[in-house]
Structure formats: structure tokens, C-alpha cells
Amino acid sequence: MKHCNHIIRFIVVFIFIGIGFFAVRSYLVPDSFGIYGSYSYGFHRGDSDAEQASIPALYQESESCKECHEAVYRTWSNGGHAGVTCEACHGPWQAHNENTLDTVVKDTSVEGCMVCHVTLQARPAGFPQIDDFASHVKEQGEEVQQDMDCTFCHEPHEPK
Amino acid sequence: MNQDRRTFLKKSSLTLAGSGLYIALFPMISGASAKQQLYAYIVDTEKCIGCGKCAAACKKENKVPDGYYRTWVERYSIMKDGEVIVDSPKGAVDGFKPVKMEKGKIEKSFFVPKLCNHCASPNCVQVCPVGATYVTKEGFVLVDEKHCVGCSYCVQACPYGARYVDHFGSGVADKCTWCYHRVTKGLQPACVNICPSDARLFGRIDDPKSSVHSILKEKRLQILKPETGNNPMVFYVGLDKEVR
Amino acid sequence: MHEIVTTGFLFPNEVHVHWSLMIVLYPYITGLVAGAFIVSSLYHVFGKNELKPIARFSLVGAFAFLLFACTPLLFHLGHPERAFNIMFTPKFTSAMSGFGYIYSFYLILVFMEIWFVFRPEIVKRAQESTGILKVVYWVLALGSLDVSEEALKVDHKFIAVLAAIGIPSACVLHGYVGFLFGSLKSNPWWSTPLMPVIFLLSAIVSGIAILIICYWIIMKFKKQPVDNDCLHSMYKFLWGFFIIDLTLESLEVLTLLYEAHEEWHIISRMLTEKLWFSYGFLQMGVCSIVPLVVLGFVALKKMDVKLRNNLGLICSALILIQVLAMRWNVVIGGQLFSKSLRGLTSYVPTVLGREGLLVALVLFAMPFLVMYVFNLLLPIFDDKPAEQEQS
Structure with missing residues (x-):
């Protein structure tokens, strides 16, 4: 072991680096970090749950x-x-x-209502849909007037 | 040192090292589960009208960045010749427009809302190197935006395309949270609340008064990509064979 | 920012490719490290004495590339300032979490081995130089100037041990990257048990190739003759490893083609529409068939040394391109098709910008700068072979 002086010095340097690493780690990693539930799925910073829950609802x-x-x-x-x-x-x-x-x-515009009520083949068959505003008005036996929209005949809160 | 002492020291130090290693690794091996799936999300594709209000409400509620989506709606158009066309214009945030060759050529068409499935065994959580994404004790899969490094491994792992990292924005992984911040206040997720046709439902599995309870008990349900083994908690009614 | 071109349907979040050029560069660099280290170990552990001229250089090369291995990742991360989270709170269920510790361990190991190999030189210079250089060498020597017979024997043993531990460590350093891709069940282009092995073998191949080229260039620069036996041996190893590498790469795609799972339809479209150049022409075409055949002649047939070296050099360059193309095809290719299996997207790296071509080129050039500076401090090539007993 006599000529291992240099190796011992090398190892000592790395021991110091290792200690330094763990010291920095214990300072930087939040205390709430832990295993909640299984390690595979529950390893996280505990405070995160409360932070996410405290976001205000719109x-x-x-x-x-x-x-x-x-x-x-x-x-x-x-x-x-x-x-x-x-x-x-x-x-x-x-x-x-x-x-x-x-x-x-x-929004009482025709476009506003058409978002839900324009005919799309993908919509369920029983769902009320119209091809377009003008043809629908004509079908009801009415004339398309200026500034006319769906609310002329349909009360939005009580459509039928 | 004589041979007996040496052997004893060797054996005892090995035993100590072994037990130390076991104790250190125990939490990983044991899989001690406080993991529960308390909530379920139901998507009824037979009721969805493709208005896209869910996607729009989610964007507003969660300030989702442009070009990325926490939830979206897909439209499937199955042609008479068997060809399948799928589209989701801007995630359906502005709804859908009629397809140009609508009538006649399309055999069958329907909408499929999609979102994070909040899997019971999510492989996105499995691959997170720093423990930034995780499953809460109620079964929500969340991302700790203060700890995420933005490596995007979870984005690659998700089989459903539910995750994204906005490289020019927050730089962390993001995805649908089933509106954890709303559910913990007794509200419904924004998309469920806004849906006009009951195509999206959410509630506690064990609560007989929740909207999901009866459906879970009575209807035939499907999940997306069951072969992954992720055990998603979003259940579909009327999932067509063409849907991936 | 290039205009992303999509065909078919992709999930809305998939249009944008998340793992970019930086993630192509990272396995390329660690691959060079693993390959260079294997060459060095072929000498130090397996006693291939004809590789002695390149043994020290391959170690320094491995170290130089290792120093910059993590830089592409730092440029890619959304929050590089949190990079140390991977070492502070690693989650070992993730293959990626191994990176912090495997990388650090390997860096220390290679540094140690270089230290032991160069120690006689360091001590000599600590004794002979003056001024600030003397301090530098003295610190490097850790203040211990013992280079007696016994001390050198101890060093010798350590080098052998380190080189031996280094081989599986190099395999893990690069193998875990392959496992990172290969274990991802949700991506059918990545998910295969062959992935870690393919990555490792192409790493070894790229390492040998770059050493051949660097050695030749450096010798030309120093106006010194190359050691032809050393090069010939390297050509043979290159050819052997390349055969196995190509076999596995071909096996992977042929199995996908033969089994024709549901995803094969979109994968074949991805290969033919998006990757026809980098996969069809480069990886599986010119850059594999030409080296495969030509290196066979170089390795086995008797020929004029000058011709052999010229052919060997060309093949090494082609192989370096092949391995880069392979990394590109795996990383980018896996993100070009949708998990809905119905669409394709596109990716063109930016020129400027955090993850652009310029950054990639600079990061790739830096290790060469490191090697140059290293050589100024401690000459890598032994210009006086008769004198010292090198390890």
C-alpha cells in the first residue's frame, strides 16, 4: 500500500464531491418530495396536489x-x-x-345557433338540424327578412 | 486476522449490505398501493353533436396555449367504398363545418371526443425521469409544473396523444387534468359542464347518485387501445372499430 | 420555422415533433464515446497490441465527446436550469432517470483511466515546467509525484480494472438510450427488444470509424507515417461489427414487414414517403452496402497499403453517415407518423435557434477543440516510442 498515495488522494477528492452533492441536494429538493402510494406512480412533490387544487375555477x-x-x-x-x-x-x-x-x-346570430344546429351527417339522427337558414325559413312558409335570425321564431331559453 | 474472524466479518457485512439495499429499495419493490381509481369519465359517442364547445371551454378554463389541446373532438366519416376520413379542425374548438361531399358518399359518420384517459397504470408516469408527473390518491394523473424539466419523454410515451410540451411557452409537460382544480371544489370538469348533449359524463364510481354510476353498471363499455395495458379510466359508449 | 406539412389525420398534439435534432445528436455523440472506449479496451483488456498507437487517443477522444454528451440534452430541455432534478429526484422506473448517474459514473471512470495513463507525463511536466503551468500540472497530479516502479505497477493494475469495468459501463451508457426507445410500447417503430443492441453495435461501429478518420488526419497533419497494422486491425473490427449491426437493423424492419401488424401500413408509408432518402438511400442503401462489400475486401484481401487506407477511409466516412442517418431515422421517424395510424407530419430542423443546425454543428465540433487543448497540455501521441514504458 506504500505507493498508493496518489490513489488515496484521488478517492478523497471524490468523497468530497459526493458529500457536496448530497449537501446541495438536501438544500434544493423540497421536503414534501416523497412516495405517496406506489413508487412507480406516486413518487412526486407532495405540495403539488394542493397547488393544483388551489387554481381558481373559471x-x-x-x-x-x-x-x-x-x-x-x-x-x-x-x-x-x-x-x-x-x-x-x-x-x-x-x-x-x-x-x-x-x-x-x-349572441343571437345565426352562426351562433348553427354551431350546434347545422346539419352534419355525423350528428345523431334525432337531433334537430337544418341545412341552412334561408331554406329552413322558406320551409316554414316564411319570408327571409332583413336582420332576421333564429330568435325571430325560437326563444333561446325555451326553443320549442 | 484469523480465518474465522475474516469469514464472519465478510458474511455479516454482506448481510448488512444486502438488508440495507433491500430496505432502501423496498418502496420501489413493494408497490404499496394507496392508488385508487375513485372517478370515472364516460364518453357517449352516440350523443356527441360535435359542437366543439367542450374544446373551447377547456381552452378558456385552463388557458391552453395555441396549437395544443387538452381535449378535442374527432369526426369519422366512413365512405361507402370503405375509406375512412378523420378530421379535427383546430381540435373542434370552433365546431365542425359540413364536409364538401357530404350527402351520398358517406356511409356512416360520428364524433369521438378525446382527452387524457387518466390511466390506472399510466406508462407516461412510468417514464418520467424526475417524478414530475404522477397519480394522485384519487386517481388523477397530474403534472408538477414546478418540477418538470420538459424532456418530453411522457409525450412520446402517451399512446393517446393527450400530452404536449409548449416549447415556446411554459416549457413543461401539460395535459388534461380532469379539471382537478374544479373537481376538488365540488364542480364538474369544464368540458363535462358545458356539454349540451350529455356526451361527456364524470363522477365518482362508488356514488349511486353520480351520472356515471348507472352507465357503468348497465352499458357495454370500451376503452381506447386496451392492448397497452395502461387501464384507462375514460370509458366509451359506442366506440366504433375504426377509432384508434 | 418551417411550415409543417401533414397528410392524413394526426392527433392535434402530434403535429409538432417534440424530439428534435438535439435528440438525434445525443445518441450519436454517446455512441462515439462507447465505440472509442471499446477500441481502447481492445488494447488494454483484450491485449490487441497492434492497437497500441491509437489506445491513448481513443481514450482522450472518448473523454472529449463525453464532456459534451449532455449538451444537446441541455439545449433540448424545456427547463435546463432544472436539469439536476434528474440526479436529485430520479425515478428509476424510467430509463431516462439512469442518465444522471450512469453518465457521471462513466465520466469519472474515463477521467480516472486517463489520469492513470497520463500520470507519468503529468508528473514529469509538474517537475519540469515553471510558472502557472507548473501549478496546473501539480494540481492535476494531486501533489503526488511518485512515479516509481511500484507506483506504476499499481497504476497498471488500476488501468486494467478500469478498462474492464468500463466495457459494461460503456454498454450501459449507450444501451440505456436504446432501451429508452425500445421499451416504449406506444411507439411501434421504436418498440423492439432489438433496439438497445442495435444502438450499441452502431455506436461501436461509429466509434471505430471516427477514430480511423481522426488518426489518419492527425498523422497527416503531423507529417508522420500511420501505423498500417493498427489501421488494418481497425478495418477488420469495423467490418465485423458492421455486419452484425446491419443484420440486426435489417432484421428489425423485415420482422415488421413480415408480421404486418396494423401499424405496418403507416410505418411503410413513413419510410417510403418521408424517409426514402435518409433510410432507403443512406442508412440501408449506399452507406451500408458499399462499406459492407468494400471493407470485406479491405479486411481480407491482400492489397497495396495506400489503396487499403484510401478505401478504408471512404468506408469509415460512409459508416459515420450511416450511423447518423440511423439515429435520425429512429428518433425523427418515430415521430413522423401518428399514433392514430392515419397520418404523417413533417420535420425540418431550423438553422438558427436553440435546437437548430448551427448549434448541432458547434456542439459536435467542440470535442475536437477539447482534444486539441488536451494535446497542448499533454501530448496524446507518443512521439518517442523507444523511451517510456507506456501502460
Whole structure:
């Protein structure tokens, strides 16, 4: 072992590097890092769950509109669009944040209705669909007037 | 040192090393599972009308970057000659337009919403080198955006194309979270909430009042790519043989 | 940014190719490392004495490329500042998690071996030089100036041990990359048990090829004669390993073709429409058939030394292109077709930009710079063969 001086010095250098590595690691890796559940699927930083859960929700669901819009809510929930949430047409409730009605979408254009109701072969057969606005109006025996849209004949909250 | 002492020291140090290694590796080997799948997501392709409001709502709710999608809807058009055309214009965020040669040539057509399947044995979690993506104790598959290094291995691993890394944006892996931030507040995922035709349903498997409960008990259900062994938790009603 | 061209249907998130040129470059560089180290071990462990002239250079070459092996990955990561997460919180169910420790271990191992091999030279220069250089050499020697017979014998033993451990380590360093691809069940172009073996064999082949070319260029530069026996031996090893490599690469695609799983339809479209040049012409065509045949003559037939070296050089260059093409075809090819099996996308690397051609070229050139600087400090080639007893 007499002529191994240089090897011993080499090993000592790497031991120091190793200790340094673990010291830095214990400082940088968050304490909540652990195994939750199995190692294969549950190894993660524990705080991440709470962080993800604390993100604020944007859409507030139809129930939240009931408080101020009782009458429309009742009409809507008994009508043909009862399965269509308020926010599907009116956008996220959060638009109401500044308490101005202007920021809530009230799209009564034909295009707005056609997103769901234009005839697409892929749509379920029993679903109400029309080929285009003009031919549908004619079929009903009416004349297409200027600035006419679907709401002339169909109340959006009570379409049938 | 005499031979007996040497042998003893050798044997005992080997035993200690072995046990030490076992104890260190135990968590990995044991697979001690607190892993549960509490929730299920149902997609009823027979009800989907392809309005695309789910994709649009998800984009708004989760601030999904342009060009990437946490959920999307595919339209399958099976022609009379057997050819299958699939399209998903901008992930169906703006809905679908009628196909040019619609009538006559198309034998069968339908919509298939897609999203992250929140698999019970996800291979995307298996391949993450740093433990950034994981399964929560309720069964949601999430990404820790503060720890992810953006290597994109999970993106390559996902058999369903549900994941992406926005290289010019956040630089971390991202995907549908089943709106974990909404479900933990008692709300439904944005896509489920907005769907006008009950094509998307979500709820607790063990809750008899949840919308998924009766379907799970009564309907014939399919999953995407069962051969992967990932055990997806998104169940499809009416999944056609052409759907991958 | 090039305009992505898609045909058919892809899942919306698949249009953009996530693993780019950097991920093609990374296995190429680690492949060169593994190959160079195998050549060095052929001398140090398997006693192929005709390879002595190249043994030290192959070690330094391996080390130089190893220093830059992780740089393409750093340029690719979305968050390179978090790169050390792979060593702080590794998840060993992932093949990629091995990278941090395997790479570090191997880097230390090669550094150690170089240190032992060059120690006599370091000590001599520590004693003979002055000023700042003296300090540099003294630090490199770790202050121990013992180069007695006994010390050198100890060094000798360590070199042999390190070289022996180094062989499986080199195999793991490059094999894990192959496993990273081969174990991915969701990608049918990658998923095969043959992948780690193919990667390893093409690595060895590329390492030998680049050593041949570098050796020849350096000797021409120094205006010194090349050792023809050394080169001849390398041509033979190159040919042998290349045969096995090509066999496995062909086996992989032929099995896919024969079994004709559902995904074969889109994979064959990917090969013929998108990769016809890099796969059909380069990897499986010119750059494999020509070296396969010509190297056979070079290895077995008696011929004029000058002709042999010229042919050997050309074949080595072709093989280097073949291996690069293979990396491209695996990495990029696997992302060009959709997991819906219904569509294809496109990828053209940018010229500038974080993952562009310019960065790739600079990163590939850097190891040569390192070798040049290394040579200034410690001459790699033994210009006075009669004097010192080299290990």
C-alpha cells in the first residue's frame, strides 16, 4: 500500500464531491418530495396536489346564475335547452365580475345557433338540424327578412 | 486476522449490505398501493353533436396555449367504398363545418371526443425521469409544473396523444387534468359542464347518485387501445372499430 | 420555422415533433464515446497490441465527446436550469432517470483511466515546467509525484480494472438510450427488444470509424507515417461489427414487414414517403452496402497499403453517415407518423435557434477543440516510442 498515495488522494477528492452533492441536494429538493402510494406512480412533490387544487375555477356552472336570474332559470330548466348550460351560450360567469351585463355574451346570430344546429351527417339522427337558414325559413312558409335570425321564431331559453 | 474472524466479518457485512439495499429499495419493490381509481369519465359517442364547445371551454378554463389541446373532438366519416376520413379542425374548438361531399358518399359518420384517459397504470408516469408527473390518491394523473424539466419523454410515451410540451411557452409537460382544480371544489370538469348533449359524463364510481354510476353498471363499455395495458379510466359508449 | 406539412389525420398534439435534432445528436455523440472506449479496451483488456498507437487517443477522444454528451440534452430541455432534478429526484422506473448517474459514473471512470495513463507525463511536466503551468500540472497530479516502479505497477493494475469495468459501463451508457426507445410500447417503430443492441453495435461501429478518420488526419497533419497494422486491425473490427449491426437493423424492419401488424401500413408509408432518402438511400442503401462489400475486401484481401487506407477511409466516412442517418431515422421517424395510424407530419430542423443546425454543428465540433487543448497540455501521441514504458 506504500505507493498508493496518489490513489488515496484521488478517492478523497471524490468523497468530497459526493458529500457536496448530497449537501446541495438536501438544500434544493423540497421536503414534501416523497412516495405517496406506489413508487412507480406516486413518487412526486407532495405540495403539488394542493397547488393544483388551489387554481381558481373559471366557469361557475348554471346553478350560480339562479340567484339573480330566477325567472329565466326556471323557464330555461323546463324548456328544450335545459341540457345546455347557461355558460355554453353566455360564456363564463366570471365575465360578470365587474358587475356589468355588457361583458356577458348574448349572441343571437345565426352562426351562433348553427354551431350546434347545422346539419352534419355525423350528428345523431334525432337531433334537430337544418341545412341552412334561408331554406329552413322558406320551409316554414316564411319570408327571409332583413336582420332576421333564429330568435325571430325560437326563444333561446325555451326553443320549442 | 484469523480465518474465522475474516469469514464472519465478510458474511455479516454482506448481510448488512444486502438488508440495507433491500430496505432502501423496498418502496420501489413493494408497490404499496394507496392508488385508487375513485372517478370515472364516460364518453357517449352516440350523443356527441360535435359542437366543439367542450374544446373551447377547456381552452378558456385552463388557458391552453395555441396549437395544443387538452381535449378535442374527432369526426369519422366512413365512405361507402370503405375509406375512412378523420378530421379535427383546430381540435373542434370552433365546431365542425359540413364536409364538401357530404350527402351520398358517406356511409356512416360520428364524433369521438378525446382527452387524457387518466390511466390506472399510466406508462407516461412510468417514464418520467424526475417524478414530475404522477397519480394522485384519487386517481388523477397530474403534472408538477414546478418540477418538470420538459424532456418530453411522457409525450412520446402517451399512446393517446393527450400530452404536449409548449416549447415556446411554459416549457413543461401539460395535459388534461380532469379539471382537478374544479373537481376538488365540488364542480364538474369544464368540458363535462358545458356539454349540451350529455356526451361527456364524470363522477365518482362508488356514488349511486353520480351520472356515471348507472352507465357503468348497465352499458357495454370500451376503452381506447386496451392492448397497452395502461387501464384507462375514460370509458366509451359506442366506440366504433375504426377509432384508434 | 418551417411550415409543417401533414397528410392524413394526426392527433392535434402530434403535429409538432417534440424530439428534435438535439435528440438525434445525443445518441450519436454517446455512441462515439462507447465505440472509442471499446477500441481502447481492445488494447488494454483484450491485449490487441497492434492497437497500441491509437489506445491513448481513443481514450482522450472518448473523454472529449463525453464532456459534451449532455449538451444537446441541455439545449433540448424545456427547463435546463432544472436539469439536476434528474440526479436529485430520479425515478428509476424510467430509463431516462439512469442518465444522471450512469453518465457521471462513466465520466469519472474515463477521467480516472486517463489520469492513470497520463500520470507519468503529468508528473514529469509538474517537475519540469515553471510558472502557472507548473501549478496546473501539480494540481492535476494531486501533489503526488511518485512515479516509481511500484507506483506504476499499481497504476497498471488500476488501468486494467478500469478498462474492464468500463466495457459494461460503456454498454450501459449507450444501451440505456436504446432501451429508452425500445421499451416504449406506444411507439411501434421504436418498440423492439432489438433496439438497445442495435444502438450499441452502431455506436461501436461509429466509434471505430471516427477514430480511423481522426488518426489518419492527425498523422497527416503531423507529417508522420500511420501505423498500417493498427489501421488494418481497425478495418477488420469495423467490418465485423458492421455486419452484425446491419443484420440486426435489417432484421428489425423485415420482422415488421413480415408480421404486418396494423401499424405496418403507416410505418411503410413513413419510410417510403418521408424517409426514402435518409433510410432507403443512406442508412440501408449506399452507406451500408458499399462499406459492407468494400471493407470485406479491405479486411481480407491482400492489397497495396495506400489503396487499403484510401478505401478504408471512404468506408469509415460512409459508416459515420450511416450511423447518423440511423439515429435520425429512429428518433425523427418515430415521430413522423401518428399514433392514430392515419397520418404523417413533417420535420425540418431550423438553422438558427436553440435546437437548430448551427448549434448541432458547434456542439459536435467542440470535442475536437477539447482534444486539441488536451494535446497542448499533454501530448496524446507518443512521439518517442523507444523511451517510456507506456501502460
